[in-house]
Amino acid sequence: MSKPRRVEVHGRGAQSDKVPTRFGLNEREVDGDWRDYVELLDGPPVKLRTTVTEENPKTILSFNQSPDIAFDRSINAYRGCEHGCIYCFARPTHAYHDLSPGLDFETKLFAKPNAAEILRKTLASPRYRPKPIAMGTNTDPYQPIERNYRITRQVLEVCLDARHPVTITTKSDRVLDDIALLAEMAKRRLVAVAISVTTLDPKLSGKLEPRAAAPEKRMAALGKLVDAGIPAHCSIAPIIPAITDEFMEEIIQRAAAMGVNSAGWIPLRLPHEVAPLFREWLDVHYPERAGKVMSIVRSIRSSRDNDPDFFTRLKPTGVWAELFRTRFRIACKRAGISSTAMSSTMGERFELDCTQFRAPETGGQLRLL
Template sequence: MQRESVKGRGAQSAEVSTRFGLSEREADGDWRDWVETLDGTPPPLRTHVTEERPRTILSFNQSPDIGFDRSINAYRGCEHGCVYCFARPTHAYHDLSPGLDFESQLFVKPNAAELLRETLAKPKYRPKPIAMGTNTDPYQPIERRYRITRSVLEVCLDARHPVTITTKSDRVVDDIDLLAEMAKQRLVAVAISVTSLDPKLSGKLEPRAAAPAKRLIALGKLAEAGIPTHCSVAPVIPAITDEFMEEIVQRAAALGVDSCGWIPLRLPHEVSPLFREWLEVHFPDRAGKVMSIVQSIRSGKDNDPNFFSRLRPTGVWADLFRSRFRVACKRAGLGKAKFELDCTKFRPPEVGGQMRLL
């Protein structure tokens, strides 16, 4: 019998990892085992937010296949609930489920801007673009309440420090005043991810993210404001979302975006069983086909963790997607992203006082 979906959530269970010696939970465990409403059904899964105050805010990496060496993640966990999110396994480090916990047990860092200001003011600091949105979305719903991303951008504008932003939320236009000012000084580039053009499908894949139409509107507003804008068709899920590839490129080009790119589906660690479970709930008729294609582009496995090949799959299907995307961009007159951000304007921020007025 087909399982019923967990409404409003991407993950369909509280799947937890045992990679770190953590105790295993039942797939439908936690409080839902014993708390029920009067009619016998589980109550809606609520979002809990915990404030934390880390000692550092910049994360550095040495990965050879990505174009940045530092990033900021003002939030841990993401309420968007995208079932395919490759960041889900990070919750397992804290004895939390990469499934439902990842999208309902959130952590915020209210002192992110303060920490960033202190870091940028250090005499030995040397600027390179800071990536935001590399792990969890900087414009997920709780940003409207906490405004941490905006406060970080204010510090970067004050210090003339370049930033790249990746999001799947139209909330990014709330900061269009800051972004436009940064764009004038070549300090920012924004990428918005558009996975499909079907709102019902998106509601299953990424239940609390902005609808596709809203993301496209946001792309248009950013481009109109003179902000370097990139449309990311990501992730491309075989036999689920790849049918929208060409039309997304066409619509993005019509909106004036500077470039488009695509990223194939990745299923690291616990994401693989969560995604397989999601397929069985929402697309049981094609679950086998989807995973067969996924494995064909990942050397026969659900996931390829190796540098370079993890972002550049191989095989007939991968070549087909790559060719389709290349033709779509050529027809739309779009090329690859070439955002040259300026690090030469950097000036260490003042600490212990207000930002500069001039």
């Protein structure tokens, strides 16, 4: 009996919930051929529901010394992300908790309600020295559950009170819920916002990033940020060869027309479990193109699915990589928009100000003035 084609898991990016073996964990028996045959007989499984577990960490700032990342500190108010972007490089972090980087990553979420309180205490320490805090580096700070939890907003309120600069990266127009707060921070050069736009095709976006905001909403959000005086950056990320790269020039042109004057691009990365999950996604949605896509990916990653090495992991090489760079540079020049190197940060681009920093009041109180 031949192996049936895998049934699409509608409304989600990942198509399975395999647990990685690199930590010695057993794979779940519901995966693989068994699930394929069951779905042929019984139909697709019941619609997956999102669950949120609250946790209370002792620290909220994460520091890094990576030579490839320009920012040295970040905050993630959530773990896991309901946007379900199949290409998300953060998926493997769920494996540390005996959870799948696949469907678990986008359905079993964790929230940190005490994030703002911990941040306030951290910034109040006499030993603390300010540098821009990056938000949205691992999971999206404006994913759907932010509407109820408002943890990102609470963190921004602490940063405004402390006059601490922040950069935000998101795929959601939900960032506009905080536009008044962000505008107040922007007046003091304390914030810059990047909105990631992968494609302008809503059907493709629905497959790649099923619960993220539609491309039109993201483009509109960029324009509204600019109108509010908030530094806005258009991030074309990731560029997926033979899937999304065709939209590069139009995204840049439309962003420039809205007054956005900064743009950047990031090539597809497939660390650890992301590679097999992405290959699985290709087999479901683009089986006729899967070989070509992965061939180009491997050509820019030194014949590997992913380059994990410091200094080179964010610098694709080869003919295809140079083609993308040239196209991006020409598109930005034609649109009159500033192109941003992948190694630079929004803090550098928009010159966020750390000199205004003042230790926040503790005890949960904000200043009146």
